Amino acid sequence: MVRHPDAPVTAPRRLVRWLSAPLPAPPERLRRGPLRPGSFPSGSRSARLTSQLGLALAVAFGICFGTGLLSHLIQHPPGWFWWPARPVGLYRVTQGLHVATGLASVPLLGAKLWSVFPRLFTWPPVRSIAHAAERAGIAVLVAASLFQLVSGVLNVAHWYAPMPFFFTSGHYWVAWLTVGALLVHVGVQLPVVRDALRRGVPELRPVRADRRRLLAGVGAAAGLITLTTIGQTVRPLSGLAVFAPRRPTTGPQGLPVNKTAVAAGVAATDGDAYRLTVIGPAGPVELDLAALNAMPQHTADLPITCVEGWSADGSWSGVRLADLVRLAGGDPHRATVLVESLERGGRYRTSTVAAPHTRDPSTLLALRLHGEPLHPDHGYPARLIAPNRPGVLQTKWVARITVREEA
Ligand SMILES: Nc1nc2c(c(=O)[nH]1)N[C@H]1C(S)=C(S)[C@@H](COP(=O)(O)O)O[C@H]1N2
Ligand SMILES: [Mo]
Secondary structure, three states: OOOOOOOOOOHHHHHHHHHHOOOOOOOHHHOOHHHOOOOOOOOOOOHHHHHHHHHHHHHHHHHHHHHHHHHHHHHOOOOOOOOOOOOOOHHHHHHHHHHHHHHHHHHHHHHHHHHHHHHHHOOOOOOOHHHHHHHHHHHHHHHHHHHHHHHHHHHHOOOOOOOOOOHHHHHHHHHHHHHHHHHHHHHHHHHHHHHHHOOOOOOOHHHHHHHHHHHHHHHHHHHHHHHHHHHHOOHHHHHHOOOOOOOOOOOHHHOOOOOOHHHHOOOOOOOOOOOEEEEEOOEEEEEOHHHHHHOOOEEEEEEEEOOOOOEEEEEEEEEEHHHHHHHOOOOOOOEEEEEEEOOOOOOOOEEEEOHHHHOOOOOEEEEEEOOEEOOHHHOOOOEEEOOOOEHHHOOOOEEEEEEEEOO
16 A cells, blocks of 8 residues: 555554654663674574474464463363363373473473574664563563473472462463463564575575574474373373373372372271261261262272373272262252362362263262272272363362252
8 A cells, every 4th residue: 555645644653653763772882791793603593493493382382371271261160161071081181281282392492592592682772662562572471481381390390399379370370471472472573483484595504404403402302301201191101201200100009199198187087987978959968988888889990180290090989979969869960069078178178070070970989999998098988080170179088078059
C-alpha cells in the first residue's frame, strides 16, 4: 500500500514512531570490557544456529507447558474440566513427556543462551523505547525459563532446601509468565528466524561445520539425559535409568515409596482396631478389615504415576469404590467421592474422586499389593488406587470416604 505523502499521520503510527525513535547513545568512554566491539570473536555463533535451537526449544517448551497445564487441571479441576478414567495409562504418558521434555530442555537452553550471549553487550544498550521493551521481555523470558528448569530439576531430585516457596504454585505461575514472554519473543523474532532458516542462505563452510558439530553435541546431551532418566517411567528402559532419582522397582513390595508410614505418622496402625467410615445418603457405615474382606474382591493392574516423573506397575486387589458408594446408598454413576487419610496433616491426606473414576470398575480401595497385605509404606490397611490419576491423588492409609452426589 502506498501512502499519499499528505495523508494525515494516524495516532497508532505516531505511537510506533515515538516508540522506535532513536534515543541518545551513552558516551563512548563507557564502552568497556565485553561492551567493546569484537569482544566475542567466536565464529560458531550464527542466526541460523540460534534459530534452530530456538525451534527445538519452542517444541520442547510447548509440550512441557501443555502437559504441565493438563497435570495442574487434573489436580485442581475447574467446573468445566473433565478427565476420563481411560486409557488407564494416559497420565503416565503425559507426565512422562512433561518431565522428559523439561529435562531435555536443559542442554537446549544452555546452548541457546551461549549462542546469544554476546548480544547481552550490544552497543548502545538501548536504542529506543521499543528496543528497551524487547530487551526487558527477553530478560523475563530467560529468568522465567531458568526458574522453571531449575525448580523442576530440584523437585524431581527432592531437594527442597533451595526453594523457599511451595514448588507447585511457583512452578505453575511462572509457567504462565514463561509462555507469555515466549509468545512475545516468537512474535518479534519470527521474521528473523524465517530469514535465517531460508534455504539457499549462504553459509561459510567452517561456520556450517561448527554449527553442525554444536547441534550434534547438544542433541547427544539431550538424548543422553533422556536415555538415563526415561527408564523411571518406561519399564523396558528401567535398567538405563541411572540418573533417575527413583527406580521403578526399588522399594517395599517392588514399588517406590513417596512418603513412608513413619513420615506420615501412621506407622503404628493396628489392623484389628482399624475401621473404615463410609458416609453417604443412607448414613454412615463402619467397616472393619474382616467386613471389607468379606465384600466381593477385585484385582486391577494399575500404575502409580508420580508427578515427579516416575511410575511403577502394581497388581492391586480389594473392594471396588463403586461398591462402597452403593453400600452407603450413593449412585456411583453420579457420585463424587472425598477420600481422607489416617494421616493427620500433609498436603496429600485427602483427594477427590470424580464420577468417571468413581464408577470405573478398576477403581479400588486396595487391601493387597501383588497378593499380600499392603506394606505400611504403601498404605496399610487400605489405599485408593484409580486408573489414569496422578500419584498425589492415590491416597494412602484411607480412613474415611464421603459420598457426594453430583448435580
Ligand atoms: N495420605 C497420603 N497419601 C499419599 C501421599 C501422601 O503423602 N499422603 N503421597 C502420594 C504420592 S505423591 C504418591 S506418588 C503416591 C505414591 O504411592 P506409593 O508410596 O505407594 O508408591 O502416594 C500418594 N498417596
Ligand atoms: Mo507423587
